[in-house]
Amino acid sequence: MEKNYAIESNKLSIHYGHFTAVRDVSIKIEPQKITAIIGPSGCGKSTLLRALNRMNDFVPGCHVTGELLLQGQNLYGRDIDPVEVRRKIGMVFQKPNPFPKSIYENIAWGARINGFKGKMDDLVEQSLRSAALWDEVKDKLQESAYALSGGQQQRLCIARTIAIQPEIILMDEPASALDPISTLRIEELMQELKKNYTIIIVTHNMQQAARASDFTAMMMIDDQRAGGVIEFDETKKIFTRPQDKRTEDYVTGRFG
Amino acid sequence: MKQENITAENKAFRPLNLARKISPAESAIQVLLFLAGILSIFVTVAIVYELGKEAMLFFTNPDVTLGKFLGTTKWQPGIGQYGIWALVSATLVTSFVAIFISLPLGLAAAIYLSEYASFKSRSILKPILEVLAGIPTVVYGYFALLFVTPILKAIFGDQLQVYNMLSAGIVMGIMILPLISSMSEDALSAVPRSLREAAYAMGATKVETSLQVVVPAALSGIGAALIVGISRAVGETMIVAVASGSGPNFSFNPLDAAETMTGHIARISGGDLSYNSIDYTSLFAIAMMLFLLTLVLNLISQWVVSRFRERYE
Amino acid sequence: MNKNMNTNNHYPQGQDFRHVLNARYRVATVWQTLFLSALLIAIISLMALIYNVVDGAFGYIAYEYKNDPSEFTSTPLAELTQEELAAILKENLSSGAYKKLNNEQPVAERSQADLFTLFMERLVQLDTKGTWSMTDSLMNGEEIRAEVAKKYPKAQLEFRSWLTPQFLVTPMSSKAEFAGVRTAVLGSLWLVGIAILFALPIGTGAAIYLQEYAPKNWFTSIIQTNINNLAGVPSIVYGMLGLAIFVRVLEPLTSGALFGVTDSNGRTILSAGLTMGVLVLPLIIINAQEAIKAVPDSLRQAAYGVGATRWQTVWYHVLPNSLPGILTGSILALSRALGETAPLIVVGASTFISLDPSGPFSKFTALPIQIYQWTTRAQSEFHAIAAGAIIVLLVLLLSLNATAVLLRNRFQRRW
Numbered sequence: 001m002e003k004n005y006a007i008e009s010n011k012l013s014i015h016y017g018h019f020t021a022v023r024d025v026s027i028k029i030e031p032q033k034i035t036a037i038i039g040p041s042g043c044g045k046s047t048l049l050r051a052l053n054r055m056n057d058f059v060p061g062c063h064v065t066g067e068l069l070l071q072g073q074n075l076y077g078r079d080i081d082p083v084e085v086r087r088k089i090g091m092v093f094q095k096p097n098p099f100p101k102s103i104y105e106n107i108a109w110g111a112r113i114n115g116f117k118g119k120m121d122d123l124v125e126q127s128l129r130s131a132a133l134w135d136e137v138k139d140k141l142q143e144s145a146y147a148l149s150g151g152q153q154q155r156l157c158i159a160r161t162i163a164i165q166p167e168i169i170l171m172d173e174p175a176s177a178l179d180p181i182s183t184l185r186i187e188e189l190m191q192e193l194k195k196n197y198t199i200i201i202v203t204h205n206m207q208q209a210a211r212a213s214d215f216t217a218m219m220m221i222d223d224q225r226a227g228g229v230i231e232f233d234e235t236k237k238i239f240t241r242p243q244d245k246r247t248e249d250y251v252t253g254r255f256g
Numbered sequence: 257m258k259q260e261n262i263t264a265e266n267k268a269f270r271p272l273n274l275a276r277k278i279s280p281a282e283s284a285i286q287v288l289l290f291l292a293g294i295l296s297i298f299v300t301v302a303i304v305y306e307l308g309k310e311a312m313l314f315f316t317n318p319d320v321t322l323g324k325f326l327g328t329t330k331w332q333p334g335i336g337q338y339g340i341w342a343l344v345s346a347t348l349v350t351s352f353v354a355i356f357i358s359l360p361l362g363l364a365a366a367i368y369l370s371e372y373a374s375f376k377s378r379s380i381l382k383p384i385l386e387v388l389a390g391i392p393t394v395v396y397g398y399f400a401l402l403f404v405t406p407i408l409k410a411i412f413g414d415q416l417q418v419y420n421m422l423s424a425g426i427v428m429g430i431m432i433l434p435l436i437s438s439m440s441e442d443a444l445s446a447v448p449r450s451l452r453e454a455a456y457a458m459g460a461t462k463v464e465t466s467l468q469v470v471v472p473a474a475l476s477g478i479g480a481a482l483i484v485g486i487s488r489a490v491g492e493t494m495i496v497a498v499a500s501g502s503g504p505n506f507s508f509n510p511l512d513a514a515e516t517m518t519g520h521i522a523r524i525s526g527g528d529l530s531y532n533s534i535d536y537t538s539l540f541a542i543a544m545m546l547f548l549l550t551l552v553l554n555l556i557s558q559w560v561v562s563r564f565r566e567r568y569e
Numbered sequence: 570m571n572k573n574m575n576t577n578n579h580y581p582q583g584q585d586f587r588h589v590l591n592a593r594y595r596v597a598t599v600w601q602t603l604f605l606s607a608l609l610i611a612i613i614s615l616m617a618l619i620y621n622v623v624d625g626a627f628g629y630i631a632y633e634y635k636n637d638p639s640e641f642t643s644t645p646l647a648e649l650t651q652e653e654l655a656a657i658l659k660e661n662l663s664s665g666a667y668k669k670l671n672n673e674q675p676v677a678e679r680s681q682a683d684l685f686t687l688f689m690e691r692l693v694q695l696d697t698k699g700t701w702s703m704t705d706s707l708m709n710g711e712e713i714r715a716e717v718a719k720k721y722p723k724a725q726l727e728f729r730s731w732l733t734p735q736f737l738v739t740p741m742s743s744k745a746e747f748a749g750v751r752t753a754v755l756g757s758l759w760l761v762g763i764a765i766l767f768a769l770p771i772g773t774g775a776a777i778y779l780q781e782y783a784p785k786n787w788f789t790s791i792i793q794t795n796i797n798n799l800a801g802v803p804s805i806v807y808g809m810l811g812l813a814i815f816v817r818v819l820e821p822l823t824s825g826a827l828f829g830v831t832d833s834n835g836r837t838i839l840s841a842g843l844t845m846g847v848l849v850l851p852l853i854i855i856n857a858q859e860a861i862k863a864v865p866d867s868l869r870q871a872a873y874g875v876g877a878t879r880w881q882t883v884w885y886h887v888l889p890n891s892l893p894g895i896l897t898g899s900i901l902a903l904s905r906a907l908g909e910t911a912p913l914i915v916v917g918a919s920t921f922i923s924l925d926p927s928g929p930f931s932k933f934t935a936l937p938i939q940i941y942q943w944t945t946r947a948q949s950e951f952h953a954i955a956a957g958a959i960i961v962l963l964v965l966l967l968s969l970n971a972t973a974v975l976l977r978n979r980f981q982r983r984w
Binding site for chain 1: 375448450451452453454455456457458459460461464468469472473
């Protein structure tokens with residue numbers, strides 16, 4: 001029987017005008033697992049990640065070829081609504097970017113625009129608990145989100161994403177702007193979240209990929225400066241028995 | 257110093273003196289530039305001093321009491337009527353109409369330009385707004401009296417006087433629109449892209465992102481635009497001088513003719529005034545009020561803008 | 570498919586979500602239309618304004634001659650020469666009136682156009698019965714002709730352009746039909762010239778001081794705040810300042826009494842020009858500062874590196890590189906000064922002068938002042954020449970701005 005994947009790409013390429021930034025990516029992401037995308041900087045990791053929930057739509061001149069399938073539907077198909085795509089595939093960004101609203105509103109806003117009908121207070125509490133933030137903020141829900149520390153802000157952003165209950169959460173180097181303790185907390189949180197969500201994370205930190213992910217996609221640019229996935233496998237294989245010489249060089253630190 | 261000279265002599269056969277030399281030309285230039293720099297302070301001092309001096313003459317006139325000034329509604333200093341409200345009311349009404357028109361339109365235009373317009377349509381639309389901003393106000397006055405007033409006349413009929421505050425206010429709103437729109441657009445563009453992305457990533461539409469995330473985040477900048485708009489409306493002269501009526505009239509009905517503070521200064525000073533008459537000094541009292549009011553408004557708006565910039569640096 | 574942790578899901582799913590989303594899109598369309606229509610309203614206003622002015626500057630005029638031209642001469646009007654006109658005027662005007670004319674400017678030296686105007690104004694005594702806007706004239710030509718024929722059987726009706734080459738070179742006149750903007754345009758040029766002579770050097774100097782010399786301390790920041798504030802002071806307040814300082818306190822200087830001019834008071838071109846200069850000073854400073862800021866520090870460091878003094882660095886490197894920007898800013902400030910009206914009224918623009926300004930101590934009028942005075946007259950023929958004068962003003966402004974844009978594009982440098 002055909003295995004069910006959370007999302008799969010088929011010869012997915014991303015172009016900026018005439019320049020091809022990412023070429024022919026074909027990967028199948030397993031549900032309820034953490035998949036890490038690693039590779040040297042400039043290899044198109046973030047570009048690929050942003051293509052997965054059509055955030056690239058906002059970049060002028062950017063267009064995508066190939067297929068990206070979510071439950072059998074091509075997300076770049078003609079009749080696909082990008083707003084609905086993003087509602088199903090949430091995203092956490094490199095730098096914490098809470099809205100300049102209260103902590104409560106940061107979570108309630110997304111739920112409200114998406115037509116949430118339940119009790120908002122419960123949703124806020126549940127989301128904050130899931131993001132391991134509830135105990136720290138439960139007494140100051142009406143305070144500005146900007147009053148939180150960087151690590152707390154990033155967990156708030158995760159909570160806000162969980163609140164709209166997406167299928168997949170994309171994380172674009174979510175800990176790169178944080179201190180080691182906060183980073184650790186985010187990683188622990190990811191392990192909790194994967195019980196319910198599929199997580200795809202871009203990271204430049206190989207230890208993080210090795211520690212936290214189940215699968216790893218290794219990206220590299222080719223001679224035309226287009227990025228591509230050169231190897232995709234279980235994380236422990238990538239880090240112990242890589243098939244590709246370039247992957248081996250990279251994960252052992254012999255690259256760049 | 258001596259030490260250096262000796263070693264330099266040994267090495268280069270030439271005395272080296274690194275002591276600070278005073279060049280008269282350089283110093284003179286620096287002094288001149290400094291004077292140019294502080295001239296602006298001098299201008300402000302001159303405004304405050306001259307306006308203040310004449311205004312004091314007005315207020316120390318035994319006939320002028322604070323009670324009459326603030327407590328009555330007829331203004332004709334020549335015959336002992338000093339009720340400033342007769343002029344302030346028209347300034348309030350015209351400015352209110354102007355802001356009522358220009359704030360929503362200017363903000364909407366700014367949202368369109370900042371969030372929706374493509375690079376190409378921006379490059380067409382922005383210059384049009386700039387042209388609108390560059391038209392002399394006396395031309396707007398002509399437009400108010402000979403285009404807008406007849407249209408309003410057709411709508412309101414005889415209730416509308418030939419000179420009226422409504423027409424002047426509407427046209428003033430059109431005049432201020434580009435200012436509010438460009439300042440608001442600056443404020444909207446200063447909102448970091450990451451906030452928009454956060455909203456989109458949660459499945460928000462463009463309008464939801466613009467109205468519920470970007471606009472609230474830019475609210476203080478938009479507030480600054482509003483304040484500058486008010487200050488511009490209060491100080492605007494020619495549109496009201498042409499279209500709003502000549503004669504102080506305590507009325508809050510926009511369909512009435514009434515003279516604003518600025519319009520009054522323009523009309524009275526246009527005639528031959530004898531220095532030191534109560535008419536003359538009273539104009540300075542009004543001008544002083546205008547100056548202080550716009551000064552406070554401008555200071556507030558600058559403070560708001562600088563705080564706003566800090567927040568997103 | 571993975572299961573969400575929340576078993577009782579409160580979000581609309583599938584078809585329900587589609588409905589919610591479609592409703593959201595409808596709201597989105599409404600808002601987007603509103604945003605766009607704000608811009609459309611701005612564009613329509615601009616169109617309406619331009620239409621309104623052009624509409625006023627052309628159209629039918631109905632007029633009567635009080636005295637038929639044939640009473641004075643047998644030559645057809647279009648063929649009258651300067652000499653003939655001079656002779657007719659001498660013959661038919663009262664000797665006092667002729668003497669007065671000759672005193673203002675000898676009749677023999679006046680142009681044909683000038684004399685023709687005098688002839689029509691004083692002797693033929695043209696009397697305008699009515700004017701119509703361009704749209705009115707074109708749409709309702711028949712009715713207008715019928716109405717004029719009925720009400721003023723003796724009147725002539727013709728389609729007239731109020732904006733003619735003649736209009737540009739004719740001085741002021743108390744009759745709209747013969748008035749021109751020559752005096753006003755010359756006055757405006759004088760004012761703007763004086764303003765820029767005053768404000769450009771001082772403004773550039775102030776900008777250099779603030780960008781290149783001033784220490785970063787509270788005093789400098791006060792100067793900077795003060796300049797920003799001055800840029801927002803209503804122009805009529807500058808007028809009051811001009812009235813108090815230039816017209817009154819500095820009267821000996823601005824009236825020219827110090828230089829031996831006796832027949833004027835402080836309400837001169839010089840006073841008005843200086844007032845305008847003070848008014849545009851903050852704009853020039855702010856623009857020049859921007860231009861100087863755009864010069865990269867590497868250039869300054871290069872100059873210091875080869876041992877240049879601060880002033881040498883400014884004079885040989887910073888200024889030449891920021892000059893296009895400074896000039897562009899000054900031109901924009903000029904166009905502001907060209908359109909300003911309120912301060913001129915306060916400083917004391919003359920309501921009627923028909924003689925060209927002869928120097929800084931002349932009485933003055935200016936283009937926007939003329940527009941103001943003509944617009945506020947009750948007779949429609951004055952509105953027509955106001956429209957003509959507005960077109961002249963707008964064309965002047967447009968060419969100034971076009972120059973600024975060209976200058977900016979020509980010298981724009983990418984660092």
